[in-house]
Amino acid sequence: MTFNEFLERIDTQYNAQLPFVIYRKPNESAVNGLLQETNDLVCTEDFTEKGFVFSPFDNTEKSVLMPLELSDKLKSLVPESTAIDSIESSSKVDNTLQKEIHIKLVERGVEAIKNNQFKKVVLSRTESVSLSENNPITIFKKLLQNYASAFVYCWYHPKVGLWLGATPETLVKIEGQRFSIMALAGTQNYKGSLDVTWQAKELQEQQYVTDFILDSIATTIDNINVSKIETVKAGNLLHLKTRIWGVLKPNAISLKDLLYSLHPTPAVCGLPKEAAKQFILEKEHYNRGFYTGFLGELNLEITSAPRSGKRNIENRAYATTKKSTQLYVNLRCMQLKENKAIVYVGGGITESSNPENEWEETVSKSLVIKKVL
């Protein structure tokens, strides 16, 4: 199927107000689609289902599923484009009031940390942008062209809404028994080089995420490996990233319990998790909905080709099938509503956070999304 045919199918689905998700994984050229045949709102029961899951920040709320068995599956290749993964300018809009509100929120977060309520909290806000272009498929195409190393998606359900994003963060990848995850946090603007110095505040907020993940998986994952901290580029921003991988112990934990032992991690919530989450739910000025939730393929089957080679006759004969779950954290995202895009941005707050700098960080993050509007 050509890319244009793929997009035409999505356009027809959208006009018929039927649910769909289209997505492209980081650094891949294939774009995938699941088009649900009915407009039923299906939720996961226990995460043993197969399909595409869309989960909110609040881990007590239900996750929406586009079930594989109720959907048409499409695939196509994205044509090569000349766009690069960068951003040139910052738009100057007057958001004095928003700035004041966000700075106050950050100050309250720092105060709560100083009062020992928690060590870290991720605080966020929204920004509403009037749209010149409100065709989600056109915006999706721009995200694809601009953010090659991100997980780019457009998700629609007539009973829930329409979300788009280009996220740099993986929540988990599980293939058969193989498990991997990343700890991504700390932000600075990209100024032409990956060779940068990080302040103690950013190093600490990222370390909290790594430590939390290692602690959460200690009893369920064997052979745990931890990479060195790397600086990675995502749009116009740089982040600190540690990769962690290992092998799932057989029957040690269900996928649902594993996911909810991690989500929401301190990259999007805080530490300790429950105290930070309560602060967010009470003090942020809006409902995050699916921002800082997670999304992606749930329990899809992947088949690896039979091995060639003379030695193992049995392996040569059979292709192997494994279950694969690949979930991403819903960051750098927006929700389209009427003729507006609601852009969601936040950042990690620690004891040494400077509220003005935290505001600037959310402004830089908002530009990643606003670039394509």
Ligand SMILES: C=C(O[C@H]1C=CC=C(C(=O)O)[C@@H]1O)C(=O)O
């Ligand atoms: C919560 C967000 O980012 C997280 C992921 C990367 C870096 C972050 C930071 O530097 O604060 C956040 O932990 C967001 O982009 O809205």
